[in-house]
Amino acid sequence: MSVKVSVMRVTSRDFQRDFAKMKARAKGGEVILVTSDAEEFLFQAAKPRTWQGALKGRAQIKGDIFQTGLSWNASR
Secondary structure, eight states: OOOOOOEEEEEHHHHHHTHHHHHHHHHTTOEEEEEETTEEEEEOOOOOOOSTTTTTTTOOOBSOTTSTTOOOBOOO
8 A cells, every 4th residue: 555645845935825725735635845045844734643542442532631621531
């Protein structure tokens, strides 16, 4: 199984002007290389942090345990 990732190159000026479009493309899995003078920056959507893998089949977390002050309940 192979995953194809498309890469888009833009200037920092175009990136700033069309940030909403760039964000939507990154959310869709596209990698955006932003060039500014002699530097390149990578813009892509981050995978959300989750604890579901550690508790797979044992419990289901309800709520966000990364924030303090929120109560959460396990399914068991």
